Amino acid sequence: MGGYARFVWPCFALVSGVLAWNLWAAARYQAEARKRAVRALAMMGEDR
């Protein structure tokens, strides 16, 4: 990297981390919303 490795690689590592975090957070957000919806529907069923 012509002497710039200590600047270039951390940038790529950081952005890889940001991409991975976004993917993980979005999947988790979706899964938790689904769980909450199932729970809410179950409670509505019990009320009836």
Next chain:
Amino acid sequence: MWTWFYRLASPPYVYRTAGALTPWFLSAAAAAIGYGAVAGLVFAPPDYQQGDAFRIIYVHAPSAWLSMFAYTTLAVAGAIGLIWRIKMGYAVAAVSAPIGASFTLSALVTGSLWGRPMWGTYWAWDPRLTSELILLFLYVGVMSLRSAFEDPGRGDRAAALLAIVGVVNIPIIHYSVVWWNSLHQGATVAKIGIPAMPGSMLWPLLAMLLGFMCFYGAVLCMRLRGEVLNRERQAAWVREAMKS
């Protein structure tokens, strides 16, 4: 003519469409980012002035573009919510904010790491850097304001208003290098007709830009499905969707 627009107001339609689009966006993102990263790191020649440090552009520029695109999406979606009272507009705005904030932070940190060898400093109160930092504060402000209200409807409206006011910062970020003296380099890709980069450097950058946009589309769709479920938990269509 406007049928497609009004269809976007339907939560089940948005939920289904977002689910169908996610794998396409993810596949396109993986292919484009994979090609862009390899071509940018391995095959692109070093810059005649910046040497190999210029390779930071392949992650810095897409992050910065995405930070502005996600904010514009947030503001437009908020405006759609305010003007047409389309709740899905608020949902898109809500999910766009954390994604945009993460890429703004990424643009600031990668820019700072690029600035150290090129400018001799990690940070300068330069117009481009400062306006990008203001963008991060705007994202934090919009997210905080939304969650500060007990009534989600009021939180959505207040956050949309702040987002619309803050959108004035987007052209400031973009044109800051033209309007003021700046340490930051001028436009590289947007210079139509004046190639600022040879093809061997430009194509990987364009691939990364496309890949990041597709990635944004994918995570926006994933989060949007969650947001729609959170907002529509009691609706009859959710019962059907949960069964499938």
